[in-house]
Each structure stands twice: as C-alpha cells, then as structure tokens.
Amino acid sequence: MANNDDKFKKVISHAKEYGYVFQSSEVYDGLSAVYDYAQNGVELKKNIRDYWWKAMVQMNDNIVGIDAAIFMHPTTWKASGHVDAFNDPLIDNKDSKKRYRADVLVEDFREKILQKINKDVAKAKKRFGDAFDENEFRSTNGNVLRRQKQIDDITERLTEVQEESDLAAFKQLILDLGIVCPVSGSKNWTDVKQFNLMFGTKLGASAESAMDLYLRPETAQGIFVNFLNVQKTGRMKIPFGIAQTGKAFRNEIVARQFIFRMREFEQMEMQFFIKPGSQGEWFKHWKEARLKWHLSLGLGEDNYRFHDHEKLAHYADAATDIEFRFPFGFKELEGIHSRTDFDLKQHEAYSGKKLQYFDHEDNANYTPYVLETSIGLDRMFLAVFSNALQEEELENNTTRTVLKLPAVLAPTKAAILPLVRKDEALVKLSKQIIEDLKWDFSVTYDEKDAVGRRYRRQDANGTPFCITVDGESLEDNTVTIRHRDTMEQQRVKIDDLKAIIKKEVDVKEWLMRM
RNA sequence: GCGAAAGUAGCUCAGGGGUAGAGCAUCACCUUGCCAAGGUGGAGGUCGUGGGUUCAAAUCCCAUCUUUCGCUCCA
Numbered sequence: 132m133a134n135n136d137d138k139f140k141k142v143i144s145h146a147k148e149y150g151y152v153f154q155s156s157e158v159y160d161g162l163s164a165v166y167d168y169a170q171n172g173v174e175l176k177k178n179i180r181d182y183w184w185k186a187m188v189q190m191n192d193n194i195v196g197i198d199a200a201i202f203m204h205p206t207t208w209k210a211s212g213h214v215d216a217f218n219d220p221l222i223d224n225k226d227s228k229k230r231y232r233a234d235v236l237v238e239d240f241r242e243k244i245l246q247k248i249n250k251d252v253a254k255a256k257k258r259f260g261d262a263f264d265e266n267e268f269r270s271t272n273g274n275v276l277r278r279q280k281q282i283d284d285i286t287e288r289l290t291e292v293q294e295e296s297d298l299a300a301f302k303q304l305i306l307d308l309g310i311v312c313p314v315s316g317s318k319n320w321t322d323v324k325q326f327n328l329m330f331g332t333k334l335g336a337s338a339e340s341a342m343d344l345y346l347r348p349e350t351a352q353g354i355f356v357n358f359l360n361v362q363k364t365g366r367m368k369i370p371f372g373i374a375q376t377g378k379a380f381r382n383e384i385v386a387r388q389f390i391f392r393m394r395e396f397e398q399m400e401m402q403f404f405i406k407p408g409s410q411g412e413w414f415k416h417w418k419e420a421r422l423k424w425h426l427s428l429g430l431g432e433d434n435y436r437f438h439d440h441e442k443l444a445h446y447a448d449a450a451t452d453i454e455f456r457f458p459f460g461f462k463e464l465e466g467i468h469s470r471t472d473f474d475l476k477q478h479e480a481y482s483g484k485k486l487q488y489f490d491h492e493d494n495a496n497y498t499p500y501v502l503e504t505s506i507g508l509d510r511m512f513l514a515v516f517s518n519a520l521q522e523e524e525l526e527n528n529t530t531r532t533v534l535k536l537p538a539v540l541a542p543t544k545a546a547i548l549p550l551v552r553k554d555e556a557l558v559k560l561s562k563q564i565i566e567d568l569k570w571d572f573s574v575t576y577d578e579k580d581a582v583g584r585r586y587r588r589q590d591a592n593g594t595p596f597c598i599t600v601d602g603e604s605l606e607d608n609t610v611t612i613r614h615r616d617t618m619e620q621q622r623v624k625i626d627d628l629k630a631i632i633k634k635e636v637d638v639k640e641w642l643m644r645m
Numbered sequence: 646g647c648g649a650a651a652g653u654a655g656c657u658c659a660g661g662g663g664u665a666g667a668g669c670a671u672c673a674c675c676u677u678g679c680c681a682a683g684g685u686g687g688a689g690g691u692c693g694u695g696g697g698u699u700c701a702a703a704u705c706c707c708a709u710c711u712u713u714c715g716c717u718c719c720a
Contacts, residue, residue: 139713140713143712143713144656144657145656147655147656148655148656148670154711154712157711159710160693160694160710160711161693161710161711161712162711163710163711163712212720213720221646221717221718223646223647223717321646321647324646328719328720348720349720351720381719381720383718383719387712387713387714388713392719444720445720446720447720450720459714466720468720505720525680527680529680529681529682530681531680531681532681548679550678550679551677551678553677554678580677580681581677581678581679581680581681582677582678582679582680583679583680583681584680584681584682585680585681586679586680586681587680587681588681590680590681599679601678601679602678611679613679613680618680620679620680
C-alpha cells in the first residue's frame with residue numbers, strides 16, 4: 132500500500148517535472164481537480180485520441196465521427212434524465228458522518244407513521260372481528276386521524292420545500308420532525324446542500340435575455356440528437372455507429388486522484404445503433420473488441436479486468452466496465468453499456484420529432500437500440516503513463532528512470548544526438564537528419580552534456596529512440612540507434628532510419644495486433 | 646462535505662522566534678568518443694495566502710486555499 136502511494140506520488144511529480152501534466156492555475160494555488168496538459172502531455176493525449184479514432188472510425192466502415200457542441204438545448208438534459216436524477220438535496224449527520232438524501236429521510240419518517248396507522252388498523256380489526264368497518268375506523272379513530280393529519284402536513288411541507296428549493300426550510304422540516312440519524316441517533320445535522328452534477332452557465336450577452344444552459348456532462352447526448360441527421364446524410368444502415376471525442380463537465384462531490392477524476396475531462400465515446408433484440412450479441416462483440424484495443428498497446432493483460440454491473444442505470448439493460456490496475460488499485464477505465472432505446476425514445480418524446488429508422492429488410496420503422504462504448508481519455512492517459520513509469524536497477528548499481536510508453540503513443544519518437552557538440556560536422560549532420568525525419572515523426576535535438584546523460588534524459592521522457600551521430604557517420608553515413616527499453620544499440624544506415632522508426636511507431640503496426 | 650497528514654528553489658527535502666539551506670535539475674564557460682550526477686561561475690524563494698501574538702514570525706496561534714490518504718457519492 133505504501134509502495135503504491137509512493138508510486139502514485141512519483142507518477143504525479145514525474146508528470147510535472149517532464150512537462151506532461153500541471154496543476155491548473157498553479158500560480159494562484161491551483162484549482163481543485165483541474166489539470167493542464169503540458170507540452171509533452173498534449174502530444175501523448177493527442178496520440179491516444181488518434182489511436183482510438185483510427186481504431187473506431189477509420190477501421191470500421193460503418194462508424195463515422197461527429198463533433199457536437201458542448202452547449203446543447205437545455206431540454207436535452209431534461210430528456211436524458213440528468214436534470215432530475217442529479218438534483219438530490221443531501222444532509223450529513225455530524226456525529227455519524229453519514230450522508231443522507233434529505234427527501235428520503237423525510238419520506239422514511241412519513242412511512243413510519245403510516246405503518247403505525249396500519250398497525251392500529253390491524254389491531255382494531257382483530258378486536259372487532261367481522262363487524263369491523265375499516266373505512267369508518269380510519270375516518271373516526273382519534274389516533275389515526277391525528278397521524279393522518281401529521282402525514283398530510285409532512286407531505287405538504289415536503290412538496291413546498293422541494294418546489295421552492297428552499298434548503299433552509301428543508302433543514303427546519305427535518306429538525307421540526309425530530310428526525311434522528313439511524314446510525315448515531317443524534318439530531319446533529321448539517322445544512323441541507325444541493326449537489327448539482329451539471330455546471331450551469333448563461334447564453335446571451337445581457338442578463339435579461341440570458342438563457343440558462345448547462346455544460347454537457349457527457350458527450351453521448353450530442354450523438355443521440357444528431358442520430359437521424361447522420362443516418363440520413365451519411366446514408367447509414369443499421370447497424371452503424373457514431374463516434375465523438377470531447378470535453379465533458381461534472382461537478383463531482385469528490386474529485387480527486389490526480390487526473391483520474393476531474394471536473395473537466397475528455398471522453399471518447401461511440402454509440403452503436405442496432406436492431407432491437409440484437410443488443411445481447413453486440414454487447415458481447417464490443418466488450419471483446421474494446422478489450423482487444425487495450426491489449427494491443429501491450430500494457431499487460433493482467434492489468435485489465437471486466438466488472439459487470441448488477442445495479443443498472445435507469446437507461447441500461449446491461450453494463451460492464453473495463454477496469455485497469457492503476458497505482459491506487461483497479462478502477463474503471465471504460466464503460467460498455469447497452470442503453471436500450473431509452474435515449475432516442477426520450478428525445479422523441481421531448482422534441483416531438485420522430486427519431487426512428489426505416490428498415491428496408493423488415494419494411495418497418497423502429498427506434499434503434501444503442502450500444503455504447505465510453506472511455507475516459509484522461510484515465511487512459513493515466514493508465515498509459517503510470518504503467519510506463521519504471522525504475523530499473525542496472526548492473527553498474529545505478530538506477531534508471533524510464534518511461535516505457537508504447538512507441539506509437541510517445542510524444543517524441545526520436546532524439547538526434549551529436550556525440551560531441553564541439554565537432555561542427557557532427558552537429559551539422561545531426562541537423563540534416565532532423566530536417567529529413569521531421570516530416571514523418573516528431574523528433575528532438577540534444578547536444579548538452581555527456582551522451583550517456585542525454586540517453587537517460589530521453590528515457591525519462593519516454594522517447595523510444597536515440598540516434599547518435601559520431602565521426603564514423605561522416606565517413607560512411609551510418610549512425611547508432613539506441614532502443615529505449617533494452618538500451619541496445621545498432622549501427623544502421625542513415626537512409627534506413629525512417630523505415631526502422633516507422634516500423635516501431637506506426638499506428639498500423641500496433642492496430643494490427645488487435 | 647467529514648477526519649487525518651502535508652504545503653520552504655523546477656524536483657526531493659532539511660531547518661524550527663532574530664529577516665533562508667542542501668542535493669539534483671537549470672543557465673554560461675571549460676572538460677567529456679557511448680549509458681546520469683568532473684570543474685568554475687551565475688540565476689532562482691518576501692518559507693501557500695490573509696490576519697493575530699511579539700521589539701522580532703518561515704518558525705507560535707487563528708482563518709483560508711491547495712494537495713495526499715481514508716470515509717461518503719458516482720451515469
């Protein structure tokens with residue numbers, strides 16, 4: 132455990148030290164759970180996104196991409212269920228430290244009174260036998276009437292505070308009813324707080340005409356509302372998919388663990404539209420396909436596992452997570468959800484527009500079912516980065532810090548190093564090599580310090596190749612190429628460099644492992 | 646949000662009432678022909694922020710912000 136904490140700390144500080152991830156607004160002491168991608172981080176992130184995009188869109192002729200706006204019509208979020216499902220008022224008991232939904236506390240309390248009434252009724256029934264008139268008893272018995280009035284009062288007040296969103300009155304209601312915490316038994320409550328999942332904002336320059344908007348909490352809805360547009364203009368036939376990458380925003384109650392859970396994050400989602408009834412086989416298909424994509428990067432098969440959901444969200448009929456072994460344990464990296472026709476049906480209901488597909492084979496209209504794959508780009512970044520960071524003990528009793536990023540994802544593919552800086556001919560040839568390679572790969576140049584130290588610097592930065600230009604290079608046009616992971620060197624022709632590097636960093640070479 | 650710990654140079658940290666230190670990194674020059682830490686010199690910090698106590702606060706007290714860990718929540 133201590134080891135893992137240690138490891139995680141090293142990941143965070145290495146990410147900063149080598150220009151991968153900075154805390155947002157650091158000069159102002161940072162902004163909680165918001166991070167910036169730095170000069171190397173932005174490259175790694177882009178490479179991961181490209182790797183996903185190529186695997187999903189380019190390699191599947193029935194999947195296309197879109198880039199829907201972050202702002203969406205506010206009704207979108209009513210239809211999707213985000214407005215209602217995440218508006219719960221919460222209250223904490225200060226003694227037990229337990230958190231409850233304030234409305235549930237009141238409802239439970241009301242339920243208890245109702246049960247008392249039922250108990251009284253049952254008792255009376257037993258006592259009076261066949262002569263018992265339940266309706267009469269309920270409308271005349273003093274205890275029952277008193278309790279019923281209590282229930283009605285509670286219902287009235289609860290409705291009122293909920294409609295008015297009056298949090299102070301909500302707390303007062305709980306205090307007035309004398310509700311105690313089931314765990315601590317105390318009435319020591321905090322104020323009622325509203326946790327909104329979505330960030331609100333305003334559209335419109337002047338305050339009067341402004342319209343309330345939300346920043347999207349998931350990219351999926353942009354795909355659903357565009358479903359028919361894409362289907363028609365792209366002449367797509369079911370089954371087909373729409374992919375999208377982009378920022379999403381969630382006001383997490385607890386947002387922590389570096390870039391694992393952020394308030395602003397990036398998703399890579401694909402919604403696959405299918406015939407109702409076929410969701411079982413497509414769920415299986417995408418489960419396997421997505422795992423293969425992960426395994427192609429070679430982060431180690433043991434580091435992945437599926438976690439099937441037993442408790443399902445309101446829209447799903449099956450769900451699984453692909454979990455990855457992060458430094459702080461197995462955590463969700465990607466979700467695969469069978470979303471049924473929930474979303475399209477909802478948007479159909481709220482918009483009044485028909486969002487259906489005409490199947491020419493069946494000669495019938497239907498609302499397609501949806502199979503979703505949704506991966507967090509930032510989480511994937513963290514998975515790749517934390518897995519790559521290693522400290523090796525070498526034979527000469529030194530340790531080597533090396534970032535073993537999959538070469539296809541590495542921000543810089545090769546560093547060109549003149550063996551000695553003072554030799555102008557070496558410098559000149561090095562720069563010529565860079566001029567040639569930079570059309571195909573992102574490359575860098577380093578002439579500072581002894582070459583051994585330069586190797587180590589590139590190791591720590593994750594650069595898969597170092598190309599060293601020496602005196603011999605001037606005579607026979609060969610250089611040494613050093614491999615990051617093995618530290619082995621080969622003597623190769625300068626003309627062959629491009630092909631050698633390409634073989635190791637080309638997306639094709641990696642995706643073919645799927 | 647609650648509890649605990651922490652915040653001093655880019656990184657890792659020492660110091661602990663009298664106005665700042667180390668190692669590494671960085672920059673310049675020298676040295677260096679293949680796996681980090683050889684030389685010389687330089688730059689870099691009002692010790693997270695704000696207030697209080699004191700003749701004097703990085704050091705003590707309070708508040709606040711941020712981070713980490715644990716709870717809690719999670720589409």
